[in-house]
Amino acid sequence: MGESRSIGFFFLLLIFSTCFGDQTLDKITELPGQPKNVGFNQYSGYVTVNQQAGRALFYWLIESPVSRKPESRPLVLWLNGGPGCSSIAYGAAEEIGPFRIRPDGKTLYLNRYAWNNLANVLFLESPAGVGFSYTNTTSDLYTTGDKRTAEDAYVFLVNWFERFPQYKHRDFYIAGESYAGHYVPQLSQLVYERNKGVQNPVINFKGFLVGNAVTDDYHDFIGTFEYWWTHGLISDSTYRSLRVACDLGSSTHPSLQCMNALRAAQIEQGNIDPYSIFTQPCKDTSTLRHNMRGHYVSSQSICSVFSSYEHYNGAFPLISNMNVCIISPLFYQ
Numbered sequence: 001m002g003e004s005r006s007i008g009f010f011f012l013l014l015i016f017s018t019c020f021g022d023q024t025l026d027k028i029t030e031l032p033g034q035p036k037n038v039g040f041n042q043y044s045g046y047v048t049v050n051q052q053a054g055r056a057l058f059y060w061l062i063e064s065p066v067s068r069k070p071e072s073r074p075l076v077l078w079l080n081g082g083p084g085c086s087s088i089a090y091g092a093a094e095e096i097g098p099f100r101i102r103p104d105g106k107t108l109y110l111n112r113y114a115w116n117n118l119a120n121v122l123f124l125e126s127p128a129g130v131g132f133s134y135t136n137t138t139s140d141l142y143t144t145g146d147k148r149t150a151e152d153a154y155v156f157l158v159n160w161f162e163r164f165p166q167y168k169h170r171d172f173y174i175a176g177e178s179y180a181g182h183y184v185p186q187l188s189q190l191v192y193e194r195n196k197g198v199q200n201p202v203i204n205f206k207g208f209l210v211g212n213a214v215t216d217d218y219h220d221f222i223g224t225f226e227y228w229w230t231h232g233l234i235s236d237s238t239y240r241s242l243r244v245a246c247d248l249g250s251s252t253h254p255s256l257q258c259m260n261a262l263r264a265a266q267i268e269q270g271n272i273d274p275y276s277i278f279t280q281p282c283k284d285t286s287t288l289r290h291n292m293r294g295h296y297v298s299s300q301s302i303c304s305v306f307s308s309y310e311h312y313n314g315a316f317p318l319i320s321n322m323n324v325c326i327i328s329p330l331f332y333q
């Protein structure tokens with residue numbers, strides 16, 4: 001009887017570990033320098049997306065606090081852009097993640113605006129070659145593009161949901177910024193197409209969100225110039241020249257007139273952080289600090305990119321020399 005009970009127990013364990021085995025191996029107990037008793041669970045690891053080439057994508061899941069019932073909250077996939085930027089180093093460490101890095105580069109504090117207050121957030125390094133994601137086939141880095149990025153991310157999702165079955169059928173959103181203005185809708189379309197006609201799909205896709213999205217040159221120019229102008233960053237006349245000189249042109253190969261107008265705009269804007277105009281820029285902040293004492297939101301913004309990079313290299317000692325952004329034409333389609 002003792003034996004059959006222990007065999008039963010063994011089988012239970014086996015079932016448990018086949019369902020949750022990989023997942024429990026991925027659990028993060030604590031990151032170096034993180035605050036104690038954060039009240040939420042974190043996981044990270046690799047999911048192979050192409051066995052033959054040896055491509056594996058790195059993810060970091062940050063669940064909602066246990067007190068906020070993560071099991072009843074949606075799952076949000078987050079993708080940074082670039083193309084070639086790390087979702088760990090930007091999205092998680094600088095933007096919407098649970099932790100911010102202190103200037104010492106060694107300790108973390110909680111970000112009160114973290115998205116995991118409301119949803120379970122899954123950061124993905126994409127495509128292979130970006131951040132901690134890798135490929136064992138060097139030529140992959142030269143043949144990458146939007147299409148494979150979406151396909152690999154889709155395979156990632158399919159395999160990831162197998163590792164985290166508790167998220168199957170959960171409300172699921174795809175979010176991202178900048179060049180993810182391409183990644184997000186393209187992946188969304190794949191998920192949508194492959195869910196078509198499926199009752200109760202595993203990937204229960206509800207919608208997508210993009211911020212500061214790269215859409216196409218025409219709309220991106222119009223949006224950017226309008227933003228500068230309506231926020232008082234450029235003069236009426238510079239706004240007009242930008243619209244005339246740039247709107248119908250290419251952003252990769254702007255005309256001479258467009259470059260001149262862009263230069264004029266840059267001079268008028270002065271030393272600001274264009275991604276966060278109400279926070280102080282990284283350098284030459286003394287006059288700004290003097291003039292605006294107490295009136296700007298204190299944020300580390302772009303300034304802490306390099307410390308985040310060092311910090312997370314230490315936290316996940318998997319790949320040294322991680323690039324925060326490998327902005328290379330190779331990553332464009």
Ligand SMILES: *[C@@H]1O[C@H](CO)[C@@H](O)[C@H](O)[C@H]1NC(C)=O
Pocket residue numbers: 048050051053054055056136
């Ligand atoms: C890449 O190669 C290493 C070394 O041979 C191996 O350990 C790893 O599993 C491979 N990765 C994938 C995704 O196949």
